[in-house]
Amino acid sequence: MNRMSSAAATCAVAALLLTGCTSGASQESAPSPTSSPTPTATASPKPTETPTPTPTGPEDPLPDGDVDVLLIGNDSRDPESLTGNADTIMLAHVPEDRENLYLISFTRDMWVPIPGLGEGKINSAFSRGGTPTLTETVSELLGGVDVDYTMQTNFAGFIALTRALDGFEVDNKYATSVTVKSTGREVVFDEGMIELENTDGLIYTRERKRLPLGDLDRTERQRAAVTGMLAEIAEQAQDPEDLAELMPVLLGNVKVTGDLDLADFTALAELSEELGRDDVVGLMVPITGFGTKNGASVNLVDEAQTADLGAAIRSDSLDAYVERYGTDYAP
Numbered sequence: 001m002n003r004m005s006s007a008a009a010t011c012a013v014a015a016l017l018l019t020g021c022t023s024g025a026s027q028e029s030a031p032s033p034t035s036s037p038t039p040t041a042t043a044s045p046k047p048t049e050t051p052t053p054t055p056t057g058p059e060d061p062l063p064d065g066d067v068d069v070l071l072i073g074n075d076s077r078d079p080e081s082l083t084g085n086a087d088t089i090m091l092a093h094v095p096e097d098r099e100n101l102y103l104i105s106f107t108r109d110m111w112v113p114i115p116g117l118g119e120g121k122i123n124s125a126f127s128r129g130g131t132p133t134l135t136e137t138v139s140e141l142l143g144g145v146d147v148d149y150t151m152q153t154n155f156a157g158f159i160a161l162t163r164a165l166d167g168f169e170v171d172n173k174y175a176t177s178v179t180v181k182s183t184g185r186e187v188v189f190d191e192g193m194i195e196l197e198n199t200d201g202l203i204y205t206r207e208r209k210r211l212p213l214g215d216l217d218r219t220e221r222q223r224a225a226v227t228g229m230l231a232e233i234a235e236q237a238q239d240p241e242d243l244a245e246l247m248p249v250l251l252g253n254v255k256v257t258g259d260l261d262l263a264d265f266t267a268l269a270e271l272s273e274e275l276g277r278d279d280v281v282g283l284m285v286p287i288t289g290f291g292t293k294n295g296a297s298v299n300l301v302d303e304a305q306t307a308d309l310g311a312a313i314r315s316d317s318l319d320a321y322v323e324r325y326g327t328d329y330a331p
Contacts, residue, residue, distance in 0.1 A: 066316040067094040068145055070135055072126065072152040086126035086134055088222060091145070095316050101275060102318050103226060104309070105219035105284045105329075111291075111298040112141050121298060131257070141285070141301070142310030149258035157253030159202055161229070164249040165236065167197035168228040171277075173220060176210045178203055201225060215299075216284065216329055223282035231277060281322060284329035285309065302331070 073088035086108070093102040108123040115136045117128055125137040131150055139145050162168070175191040180203065187203050196204050205225050211217035236242040286302035286309065305325065312321035 063148070064096075066096045067148050068092070068313065069094070069149045069151060070138055070147045072131065072134065072150060073158075074126070074152065074154055086123045088219075089122060089126075089134070089138065090219075090222065091138065091142075091147075091313075093313055093318060095318065100279050100281050100319070102281045102283060103223045104313075105222065105282075106138065107215050107219060107284065107287065107299045109215065109297065109299045110285065110287065110301055111293050112137060112301060115140060119293075121296070141306065142313055143307060145310060145313050149256065151257075152255045153253055155202055158205075159199055160249055160253050162196065162201040163198060164246050165229065165232045167195050168201070168225070168232040169193055169195055170204070170221070170224040170228040172204075172224070174211055174217065176207055178207055178210070196225070196228070213330060216287075219284055220282060220329065223280070227277050227280045227282075230275065230280070234275075281318070281327065283309070283318075283322070283327060286325075286329070287331050289331045 069092040071088075071090040071092060072086050074086055089106040089108065091104040091106075093104060095102070106122055108121065110122045111119060112122045112125075114120050114122075114125045114128070115133065117125070117133070120128070122134075122137060122141075126134040131152065135147050135150060139147055170193070172189050172191055172194050175189060177186055177188045179186050187200055189204055189207075205218070205221050207221065208214045208218040211221075233246070236246055286305040287299045288302045289300055291298055291300045308325070309321060312318045
């Protein structure tokens with residue numbers, strides 16, 4: 001079974017999810033979806049002369065081999081702006097065998113070397129040097145990982161996609177409740193499978209103060225939401241009309257660095273149902289604990305384990321890494 005398309009579709013969804021951790025207050029409105037032509041289905045290949053069945057459907061637009069996508073969410077409140085702080089940073093790794101998708105989070109307060117700028121919190125690499133500097137910072141932290149694509153958005157894009165999907169389900173690890181300051185409304189997130197709709201998805205993925213490990217648990221919520229969004233996209237992909245409405249919303253709220261267009265995203269989404277929730281593996285770049293640098297609270301990188309993580313990504317052997325270290329992110 002070819003799982004490249006389903007994994008890549010998750011990468012695209014993740015780009016919209018990331019801004020659930022931005023610093024802006026939750027909003028009750030989002031920008032209108034960008035207008036775009038209805039995608040045209042790719043023609044099926046011609047049958048061969050042998051009795052062997054011929055594959056049908058859209059072709060996979062991604063390159064052969066493993067693929068790494070850097071996902072960036074900034075804290076801009078302007079729907080048109082992709083500037084500000086990168087408060088959410090995630091690397092999506094699509095292995096060559098397409099059997100899993102790995103979502104690897106970076107906590108925003110990790111203290112790391114920033115090429116050409118000394119040291120600092122990893123999220124400051126974006127505000128100080130833009131996408132190229134953040135990409136280089138991530139790559140060097142992981143021993144020289146090649147980043148094939150970057151995808152960026154702001155939190156208005158996340159709200160827009162949540163509404164376009166009519167919500168999505170997540171497997172919530174910790175029960176919490178949040179009072180929205182602007183309205184006084186209390187939002188309750190029970191433990192277990194829950195439905196997130198409208199702006200509640202943004203509130204869910206931004207929450208950290210009421211979680212046991214704060215920002216570390218917040219990255220877990222991001223990954224849970226990515227998984228839930230993928231499942232919902234797979235459901236909508238079964239109806240061509242629903243899919244045609246969804247794809248312009250996706251591309252209208254995401255900046256993609258790399259050669260992927262509307263037709264490519266449509267092809268990816270149509271095959272997304274091949275990847276199940278259990279096939280998505282959530283990880284976090286490991287830390288040893290918390291400390292202080294230049295008067296600021298920071299997360300201290302576990303250099304030895306991070307070196308192993310980077311080697312596993314570069315050699316496309318994250319299955320072995322998970323077998324050795326597991327998926328727990330507590331220091």
